[in-house]
Amino acid sequence: MTRKKIFNVFLGVFLWCLPLLGIAQTTADKELKTSAQLKNNAKIPVDPDVKVGKLENGLTYYIRNNGKPEDKVELRLVVNAGSILENEKQLGLAHFMEHMNFNGTKNFKKNDLVDYLQTIGVKFGADLNAYTSFDQTVYILPIPSDDPEKLEKGFQIIEDWAHNAELTEEGIDDERGVVLEEYRIGKGADERMLKQYLPIIAYNSKYSERLPIGTKEVLENFKYEDVRSFYKDWYRPDLMAVVAVGDLDVATLEKKIKDHFGGIKMPKNPPKREVFDTPNHEETLIAVASDKEASNSIVRIMYKDKELSTPMSNENDYRNQLIKSIFSQMMNNRLDELRNTPNPPFVFAFSSHSGTFARNRKAYQSFAMTPETGQLNALKVILQENKRVQEYGFKQGELERAKKDIVARWEKQFKDRDKRESGRIVGEYINNFLVQEPIPGIEWEYKYTMEQLPTITLKEANSLIKNFIHDDNRAVVMTGPEKEGLKKVTKEEILSLLEEVKNAPIEDYKDKKVRENLLEKVPTPGKIVSSDYNKELDATTLTLNNGAKIIYKKTDFKNDEILFSAFSYGGSSLFSTEDYLQIAHGLGSIAQTGLGGLSLNDMNKVMAGKIARVRPYISSLSEGFNGSTTPKDLETLFQQVHLYFTDVNKDEKAFRSDQAKTKGFLANYLSNPQNYFREEFGKFQFGKNPRYIGFPTAEKLDATNYDLAYQKYKERFAGAGGFNFYFVGNIDEEKLKSYAEKYIGSLPDTGKEETYKTSDFRPLSGAHEKTIYKGTDPKSMVNIIWRGETPYNKSESLSIAALGEILSIKLIEKLREEEGGVYGVGARGNMYKIGPSGGYSGYRFSISFPCGPENVKKLTDAAIAEVKKVIKDGPTAKDLAKIKESRLLDYKESSKQNSFWLSNLQNADYNKIPFESKESYTEAVEKLTIKDIQDVAKKYVDAGYILGVLMPEKK
Known part of the structure; x- marks a missing residue:
């Protein structure tokens, strides 16, 4: 478990728990507005590089020409509707509807959509995707912009998503299995604990009753008309936006939008799109949830703002947001210092004034990942740091360091403003449509930030916390493992701790000064x-x-x-x-x-x-x-x-x-x-x-x-x-x-000619099976692995990787679309000249998927049958053409990235193989044949395999 993996796991938990639903102003901002310094109430402008428009039927659109990556346009269909709008018979159907849009529309019958996009190099899941949350549904489609026919098809696809879904009875029933598998994947400790604490953080609100995945009972039994009704009510022009950003002129994109979306009719007497809130409460709400399968201990405290937030609109609002950014930077610097001390109180901690589930309610929130016995101590440390700032404020040195960090980040963004990928831009326009987040553009934001940062005082930053911290609208959530010998924290202990810290004296923070330079002595240069x-x-x-x-x-x-x-x-x-x-x-x-x-x-x-x-x-x-x-x-x-x-x-x-x-x-x-x-x-x-x-x-x-x-x-x-x-x-x-x-050059040379030692050990290969029993939920995992030692061969390396991509397509078609037995499945193959641990050359090919325990054998057999088909007949010409197109498009885009060149330059030297030029790579891909794929399948994937299966514990 690497440090990067540890951080990514925590970050995933943190981001999942903290939806950032837009930038808004609240009570703290209104306090700041009384400062005599703030006289400019000018509106925040709209970036002149983006064209924002609205069709007569109410549909909004955002268009921007952006040349990176070249010959590509990012399309988004944004629907201002999610699970929060479901009725009791529709729980989970906002998300189900998202699935159905990939399963048959007026112009793309079942499976035709994914099949067509694969032929032009767009991969299902990696490129083509969508997501559904409480308040929105967003469809993602990157499309080539240098081919008029492909561009037209791309706009036809997102138009079909908007109002041409077929929603046949057969299609709905076929998709139930896939969505139920996604529901199954989500089962576990986190889901069980969420059900315990969601009513606390989404207190007395509809959000606590509308998780996007829905309920198993509804997904299995809903009537066809229930999902059709959701589509009819909420997929309508006034709740939709089309975002188009990419390497194409604005006029062409605007015409496409008008041609495809201008004719969509606004329904008569549509239901009102309500906005939902999380109400205020006087008492401190507490949830302590534990589970035998919980893998982390988490502490969360939130102070919901007493007033509803409103979108940022003027320069004063923006300046107030800058002050909050400085505040968060200083607070998190202090928390980071604490995590680096002996016996650290937490693995990681973070505080911010940010969004909650409800769009119009923000909160001051702190999160910490802690040792299993350290939850109360971590909460105490966070409360103490908040109190320390309340009583003494931050120091001038802290302010200056925070400003330096903010300046550095903005300078980097500003310098790279003309090199941003289109996929990194679209999110701004999605948020503008959904929550009115300003879109002034980097030039304006950088200029305004650089002007205002020097004028922001320590007093302004220190004043925020008086509105952030309060005894009402407060919630504390603790989640963690449940096991013998581990005492569970009680609500009474938490309430007692809150009072203890509130009443106890606390010392001021001492800002230790350090030297300015990393190196105290400049080394004597080499040559x-x-x-x-x-x-x-x-x-x-x-x-x-x-x-x-x-x-x-x-x-x-x-x-x-x-x-x-x-x-x-x-x-x-x-x-x-x-x-x-x-x-x-x-x-x-x-x-x-x-x-x-x-x-x-x-x-x-x-x-x-x-x-x-x-x-x-x-x-x-x-x-x-x-x-x-x-x-x-x-x-x-x-x-x-x-x-x-x-x-x-x-x-x-x-x-x-x-x-x-x-x-x-x-x-x-x-x-x-x-x-x-x-x-x-x-x-x-x-x-x-x-x-x-x-x-x-x-x-x-x-x-x-x-x-x-x-x-x-x-x-x-x-x-x-x-x-x-x-x-x-x-x-x-x-x-x-x-x-x-x-x-x-100033570093010594040891004079040793060193290389690595090749290990005599070889990992398991051939035919073996291992079933591992763990967990109480009806969830299984299947891993199938072929591996062995073989001389490295450049052409075979390409062929076995392509075999993995082709089998991924076939496995999705068979196990997901035909059997309805998996949510996701994939195959992967590679050869290596220097193995990651042993130093010898070899190959590895694998297939993996989660599924229900009752389907393990059937789906494993079906997966192996797909392998056998390729061994017997080779891949189809159509599937091979899909892989070639995808690989050449990927190379075209990735070869314009620094990371591509860094990894490939080093890998060529590390493995002592020639660097593969664009010309040689393109030639190798274009020459790839059905026989090449079939040959590596016969050679490397026809022998016995290692089968690993996770099964729930036997009762």
Whole structure:
């Protein structure tokens, strides 16, 4: 479990719990408006680059010409209707209706829509998609803009979604199974606990009764007319917007919208589109929910605003929002400092004044992921920090650092304003339609922000909390595991804690000053001894005096982005098994102790206003770095790299603090049946490896030999010789050369010619089965894996990857559309020249899907039957053509991204294979034949497979 995965899991929980439903003004804003400084009440303008219009039937549209990516337009159909508008017979049908729009319309019969889009390179799920929430339904369609016929078809599709859904009885019944499988996937601890606390955070409101997925009873038994009625009532022009952003002129897009949507009739006497609220309440509402399968401990406290919010409309509103952004930045900086202390009170914490389920109600909210026994303590710490700000306010140094960070983020956005992808722009217009979020454009926002930030005072920021914090409209939610020996927090304990913190004295925050620079002493520069320019790749390789190589490619894909990575062969393969087993679970924490005598908290202060991220790693076969920065902060990135080589702090307390956060997150990770299945199935395949370390339990983390881990880290980063450093982006070549000499060339060369050690261990292959029982819900998971050792072959590598994509299409058609037995299914194949852990070449092919326990055998057999069809007959010419089109479109778009070049430049060197040019890749894809696919299927996927199945526990 990597640190990135830990953060992403928490972020998913946080974002799911905190719908950001728009920017609005509330009581706190009105207080701020009384400031004498605020005299300008001018309206926030609309970005001149977007054309906003409304058809006679009431449909709104947003159009913008945007050339990145080229030859592509992003289309959205936005419906201002979601599950909140369902009646009791329609629970779940707003979401069901979303599904039905992919299952047959006037111009695209059942399955024709997805089939057609695949032929033009648009992938179902990855590109073509939709989502339904409480208050809205949004359909997503990227379409090529350089072909008039494809463009016309694209607009015909979104028009059909708006008013031409067929909703046949057969189609509705066929889709019940798919939606019920999606409902099944959502079952589990989180869903069970949500049912306990949703009535608290959505107190006395319709939101507590209208989860978009609906109920099993309704989904199984609703009448055909129930979904047809929802479509008729709420899919209408006055509740719809069309957004079109992409590489096409505005006039053409506007004509398409008028031609396709102008003729839709507004129904007579339509039902009123009500707006729903969450009412005020005087008492503190508390929910404490636990579950035996809960994998995380979460604390949430919210103070709902007493008054309803209204959309931002003028410059004063915007300035008030800036003040709240500064407030949140300062508060979260304090919480981040606390998480980096010994015995941290939480794994992660975050506070903001932001949206609730209801569009017109905002709240000051704090979230924390905590150790399983630390929920009350985490709540106490959050309450204390709020009280500390209430009594003493923030400090001037905190304000200045927060402003620096905000300026840096805005400068980056502003510099890249002409390089934004269309898919990143459409969201602004969706929010403008749904919640009247302003759309003044980056130029206006940047200019106004830069003008106003210097005028914002500490007093203004400190004044916010008096309206944020109050005893009424307050709710506390705690969710976590339920197990023997773990005492459950009570409502009485929470209420007592609230009073205790309220009445207890508290000390002021001390803002410790730190030095301004990361490096205290500038190193003596080395020298570039050679420079080699590769014309085909437009990349340069610099060799330094110590043997390090700097490979860089200057691009114009982004104006304010430089991506970075580095590697050297060796990694943990060079550690003895005895040493490795003592330190494996601690290698990721070595670099979390700070640099050059600066703690993590000190570093965060030094880095205020700078955008430079560097993360070192030691993997099985290599060590290196990943990172990113801006042209302005490139030197800071080089300085960090230099310090990671020369001056990582030796601080066991900081090391144990980082491991404490890991323990807090992972304590109940395996309580989740899916997590348990992945761990146990992995053990089944890899457990006989003498270097297998398994899951990082608290006992294993505590047993980590810190001194040895630090020693081994220093060994792997003892010198720069043998390292390749990669930089891709808007590079000033002379500055990069200067920094390379100063910060990389100054590093020692160990003089060792090192590579990795190839392992003798080989993971499980051939025919094996493993059934793992975990969980109480009727949910299963099926994993089918073929793997083996084989020499790397470039053409076969492409063929086996294409086989995976083709089988994904066939499995969706068979298991989802025909059988109605899965919500999602996929296949994936790859070959590797240097395996991720053993250093040998091989292949892996897999199929995976969740389903009902009763369908495991039937669907597994059906999946294998699809494999056998390809082995016997090869893929169809049509399916192969779909994959070719999709791959060439993906390459066209991804090759205009810095990440593409960074990964491919490094991978070519790492695997010692030629870099594949656009011409060679295009030629290889175009030459791909049915026989090529059939041959790799016969060679690699016809032998026995490893079958792993998750089944619920036997009762």
